[in-house]
Amino acid sequence: xxxxxxxxxxxxxxxRQIDRVSYLFLLPMVLFFLSFVIIPMAMGIFTSxxxxxxxxxxxxxxDNYIELFKDPKFLRSFSNTFIIVVVSVPAVTIFSLWVGSLxxxxxxxxxxxxxxxFYLPVVTGTVPVVVVWKWIFDKxxxxxxxxxxxxxxxxxxxxxxxxxxxxxWCILAILFTTSIGQPIVLYxxxxxxxxxxxxxxxxxxGASGLRTFWQIKWPSIMPTxxxxxxxxxxxxxxxxxxxxxxxxGGPAYSTSTIMYYLYVNAFSxxxxxxxxxxxxxxxxxxxxxxxxxxxxxxSGVDY
Amino acid sequence: xxxxxxLAFGGFSLFQMVEDLAVFILGLDLALVREALGKAxxxxxxVYCGGQGGxxxxxxxxxxLYGATIANKTNTRYTMNSPEGARALELLKDLEKKGYIDxxxxxxxxxxxxxxxxxxxxxxxxxxTSNALNYATDAFTQVSVPFPxxxxxxxxxxxxxxxxxxxxxxxxxxxxxxxxxxxxCDDPEWGKVNVVKTGAFPVRSSFGDLYPGNPEYALxxxxxxxxxxxxxxxxxxxxxRTEWWNMLQYVFTGDKTVAKALxxxxxxxxxxxx
Numbered sequence: 001x002x003x004x005x006x007x008x009x010x011x012x013x014x015x016r017q018i019d020r021v022s023y024l025f026l027l028p029m030v031l032f033f034l035s036f037v038i039i040p041m042a043m044g045i046f047t048s049x050x051x052x053x054x055x056x057x058x059x060x061x062x063d064n065y066i067e068l069f070k071d072p073k074f075l076r077s078f079s080n081t082f083i084i085v086v087v088s089v090p091a092v093t094i095f096s097l098w099v100g101s102l103x104x105x106x107x108x109x110x111x112x113x114x115x116x117x118f119y120l121p122v123v124t125g126t127v128p129v130v131v132v133w134k135w136i137f138d139k140x141x142x143x144x145x146x147x148x149x150x151x152x153x154x155x156x157x158x159x160x161x162x163x164x165x166x167x168x169w170c171i172l173a174i175l176f177t178t179s180i181g182q183p184i185v186l187y188x189x190x191x192x193x194x195x196x197x198x199x200x201x202x203x204x205x206g207a208s209g210l211r212t213f214w215q216i217k218w219p220s221i222m223p224t225x226x227x228x229x230x231x232x233x234x235x236x237x238x239x240x241x242x243x244x245x246x247x248x249g250g251p252a253y254s255t256s257t258i259m260y261y262l263y264v265n266a267f268s269x270x271x272x273x274x275x276x277x278x279x280x281x282x283x284x285x286x287x288x289x290x291x292x293x294x295x296x297x298x299s300g301v302d303y
Numbered sequence: 304x305x306x307x308x309x310l311a312f313g314g315f316s317l318f319q320m321v322e323d324l325a326v327f328i329l330g331l332d333l334a335l336v337r338e339a340l341g342k343a344x345x346x347x348x349x350v351y352c353g354g355q356g357g358x359x360x361x362x363x364x365x366x367x368l369y370g371a372t373i374a375n376k377t378n379t380r381y382t383m384n385s386p387e388g389a390r391a392l393e394l395l396k397d398l399e400k401k402g403y404i405d406x407x408x409x410x411x412x413x414x415x416x417x418x419x420x421x422x423x424x425x426x427x428x429x430x431x432t433s434n435a436l437n438y439a440t441d442a443f444t445q446v447s448v449p450f451p452x453x454x455x456x457x458x459x460x461x462x463x464x465x466x467x468x469x470x471x472x473x474x475x476x477x478x479x480x481x482x483x484x485x486x487x488c489d490d491p492e493w494g495k496v497n498v499v500k501t502g503a504f505p506v507r508s509s510f511g512d513l514y515p516g517n518p519e520y521a522l523x524x525x526x527x528x529x530x531x532x533x534x535x536x537x538x539x540x541x542x543x544r545t546e547w548w549n550m551l552q553y554v555f556t557g558d559k560t561v562a563k564a565l566x567x568x569x570x571x572x573x574x575x576x577x
Contacts, residue, residue: 159409161408162410247409248548250552251552252552268355269541270541
């Protein structure tokens with residue numbers, strides 16, 4: 001009798017057994033993923049076509065999506081989010097790369113110290129960090145006003161988080177400090193992992209520091225750059241906690257973001273369908289941005 | 304008494320040197336007040352509007368000044384968009400522009416209460432008995448006064464707390480829940496204890512004076528006659544609240560005129576009644 005054997009020298013019957021066991025090991029995670037990611041996502045998309053509130057659930061087709069484009073508060077939130085992304089992503093990427101370049105080849109102690117300092121806001125957690133920033137920016141007893149008034153830079157205390165002209169920049173400054181930790185750590189690793197023989201060869205050939213950076217280091221760390229850009233873009237699009245804890249979207253919606261406005265609609269106004277439509281649109285925008293970034297940033301290492 | 308005396312209400316507080324609160328708010332002798340507060344290095348009042356928390360305080364302030372109403376008597380429309388409401392907002396905006404009051408664009412009631420407790424700010428418009436307990440300190444003595452109003456008849460905000468039973472399709476459980484609630488509320492001994500523990504006042508007069516010998520509570524209890532309409536259970540209450548503090552922001556930032564801000568508030572708050 002001929003027993004079927006696969007290319008690994010295992011009979012098909014045993015292979016089937018192995019597959020079954022493998023799938024069983026995967027099952028808990030698949031169930032978890034289905035229950036808490038896929039099904040809620042599908043429900044979110046489904047209910048975005050309904051007038052879904054505490055008191056009702058009625059199909060309304062594309063009305064929620066049409067309303068989005070007529071809602072000045074949403075449009076303001078959208079443009080604020082866009083500003084945050086456009087400012088934050090290049091700033092975080094360039095600063096992280098700069099810091100990483102400066103410290104990656106220093107002694108282990110120095111590198112670790114800087115890595116720790118820049119990573120501190122990330123491990124501290126958003127809420128304590130934001131509370132400290134709130135004290136710093138406080139109009140009445142904030143240290144920023146105290147310093148600037150005493151230095152004669154400003155005449156009287158400013159409500160940094162209460163002025164249209166300053167609030168969004170305060171949010172961006174805090175977002176910046178909480179966003180750079182991980183990219184810096186990643187850039188330090190990526191730069192340290194570049195093949196030293198290639199760098200030495202370039203040095204021997206007389207390549208300048210700038211040329212070495214652009215022609216060897218930059219292409220080598222491209223996969224890291226892609227990751228940093230995509231993750232920072234997604235995090236910036238989803239900026240919520242800072243807004244919720246610091247400005248509630250104000251003053252006059254000047255710091256409201258899509259995520260914050262979504263939250264207001266879902267949990268203050270109980271307009272679940274409308275909020276879900278915002279969520280779907282945000283996911284589409286983030287997806288489009290990510291595809292664009294993947295397509296435009298060549299991530300393959302090429303010297 | 305501590306280093307200064309404060310007035311607080313659903314609260315308002317100013318220093319001893321300011322004898323007449325209405326004088327301050329209605330702007331009859333602002334220079335004097337500003338000078339006095341300035342010398343003390345204090346802010347008189349903050350119309351906080353950095354968030355939703357404690358928004359009832361700012362609504363009470365605005366509505367009382369010239370007799371505007373927050374909702375109509377049948378609770379079928381939010382009515383702040385009125386000449387009285389506009390006049391009050393114009394006054395507050397003008398006072399803020401002149402530097403006599405502060406627009407708390409970056410703070411909500413919790414921050415304002417902390418500023419009050421820290422004596423950074425001389426008055427609070429969101430005081431309650433629970434705040435009095437939380438911020439109890441020897442540093443100042445609170446004095447409660449009604450909100451200022453041009454007709455001297457304040458309309459006070461209040462909150463009625465109660466229980467509800469969820470219909471979970473189990474009559475037995477619902478019955479048990481009702482029995483527990485009845486005990487908590489009606490028991491001749493524990494009913495009173497429960498009210499006292501909340502620091503609030505009973506909704507029934509049969510419980511009598513639960514705070515004998517406490518002049519502050521006696522004063523607050525005497526103000527029940529000033530209670531205004533109860534709009535917290537009106538349709539669209541959540542939307543109206545969101546619109547309210549944002550409307551104040553529009554007014555104080557100058558993004559909208561008072562008339563435009565009120566008109567938009569009116570449309571958005573009353574959308575539910577269409």
